[in-house]
Amino acid sequence: MTTMTTTAPPVAKRVSPGATISQTMTLAWRSLVQIKHNPWELLDLSIQPIMFLLLFTYVFGGAISGSTGDYLQFALPGLLVQNALFYTLSTAIGLNTDITKGVFDRLRSLPIARTAPLSGRIIADTFKQVWAFLLLVGFGMILGFRVTTSVAGLVGALALLVVVALAMSWMSVVIGLKASSPEKVQMIAFSTMMPLTFTSSALVPSSTFPSWLQTWSDINPVTHLADAIRGLLIGGDVAQPALISLLWSAGFVLVFAPLAIRVFRRT
Amino acid sequence: MAYAIEAEGLVKHYGQTKALDGVDLVVPQGRLLGVLGPNGAGKTTAVRILATLLRPDAGRAAVGGYDIASESHQVRSLIGLTGQYAAVDEMLTGAENLVMIGRLLGLSRSASKQRANELLARFNLADAGARATKTYSGGMRRRLDLAASLIGRPQVLFLDEPTTGLDPRSRTELWEVVRGLMADGVTVLLTTQYLEEADQLADDIIVFDHGKVIASGTSDQLKSTTGAQVLEVRPLQEGHLDLVVQVVGDMVETAPETSGGKVTAAVHDPAVVPAIVRRLDELGVIASELTLRKSSLDEVFLALTGHRAEDEIATEKEEAFA
Secondary structure: OOOOOOOOEEEEEEEOHHHHHHHHHHHHHHHHHHHHOOOOOHHHHHHHHHHHHHHHHHHHHHHHHHHHHHHHHEEEEEHHHHHHHHHHHHHHHHHHHHHHHOHHHHOOOOOOOOOOHEEEEEHHHHHHHHHHHHHHHHHHHHHHOOOOOOOOOOOOOHHHHHHHHHHHHHHHHHHHOOOHHHHHHHHHHHHHHHHHHOOOOOOOOOHOOOOHHHHHHHOOOOHHHHHHHHHHHHHHOOOHHHHHHHHHHHHHHHHHHHHHHHHHHOO | EEEEEEEEEEEEOOOEEEEEEEEEEEEEEEOEEEOOOOOOOOOOHHHHHHHHOOOOOEEEEEEEEEEOEEEEEEHHEEEEEEEOOOOOOOEHHHHHHHHHHHHHHHOOOHHHHHHHHHHHHHHOOOHHHOOOOOOOHHHHHHHHHHHHHOOOOOOEEEEEEEOOOOOHHHHHHHHHHHHHHOOOOOEEEEEOHHHHHHEEEEEEEEEOOOOOEEEOOOHHHHHHHHOOOEEEEOOHHHHHHHHHHHHHHHHOOOOOEEOOOEEEEEEEEEEEEHHHHHHHOOOOEEEEEEEEEOOOOHHHHHHHHOOHHHHHHHHHHHHHHO
């Protein structure tokens, strides 16, 4: 210890690409290893969609579709969408918690890649997205849901949701960096995502909406995403709604990526 | 002399408020600079700028010879930072928190674990290493936070109010750790609201108020800048207190204060002391305690700023709870 100051190693000027990747993976590990100590967190992440699935299927299913089985087949793709969209905001919550607890400052005071704290968290959250998707589909199948297309359709649905979620994580970063507390983020998430998913075709056929709401529902990006996922899992038009969903995602990136980078540079 | 930290004319505004209003400071290698000041004086802003977390609006600074703006990555490889709150991941165990930092700094898996265990042992956390940090006490969190900032063997350490909110025992434990680091030759910049802490640890002290350095020097130099020594007289019989106030008041320029059965007064001319003693003797007042000492940093702070440091902390705490 006493020779520390005299044997100081040469100081690197910047972070190498290899080191950037390893730092990102370390920070992704950090977000995932918590699950080992707190398995309930995974359940937290899964219990809400499962509850929604059960409630919607058995409470509203008969009224909406005539039978719970028919409704399950219709609604599960929509619930997958709703859940994935909700979950993108967990990136914001995690980031905001790091900022309010001071962990973010600690990470930024280390000689690591500037982007590693963001990309590490987003990678971890993508893993959790995949987990939630598989869990919800698996549980749906126990209740009687059937993928009537193909395995490729299932993989395609997962891929599309991940792409959309990644695009939305830019918005999540902005909210996470700007919000004053994790509770605020939760409130923003609830008060935007809830109306968005409920005014789409995710959970009910929009044909029963009053005409003004139908007009909105046709614009609502959640409608297109839900239609695309439904098409991929149980058949129907895929190309058009998937394309519109991807265009929305691209729009999201165009607006929020520069904003996120600007906010990030300033903090 | 080589300076580990140099800052010149640092300015930082937040809207209308000037958090820093032209701050100059230097810390020679291997010394501990105590930055003393009440809440809101700009101490944390200064630390955040020097630790590359915040860009100053004006001014320049270098740490270990590297410019904080253009060579921030190099600066980050030399420094360790322990903030006001313990910046540890509550969901991870103590050991995992330290291993994470080790891995981020490029240590191998096994080297990270070894370094983590070493530091856990050094900070009396070996038994708690496998527990999630949300179960830790305040003192344990601070120690883990400090351990985390030492993983990379920093040459320059920023300690931003490391003992705020700690009980006296945890505070003295942390002081011991800081002394150990000093012995290892680490340069430390420590901010504190506690005058006693600066007095205990710092080689040099600067005093911040409203974003400006209003005084600097060693603890002894600061104590003598007010030009006064302090006379304390405690009469054996409490009934004689008023009499003592009168006698002392006649001999010194400033009005004496009474608290806890003791009369305290600033004395500019030590020659008045024998006179006071004679007068008290004539009146038959026996003093159980009579001392002439250098003014404490508390009194220096009061003289410099016109307000007491600790009072301000107390009111702010009350506001926080209101």
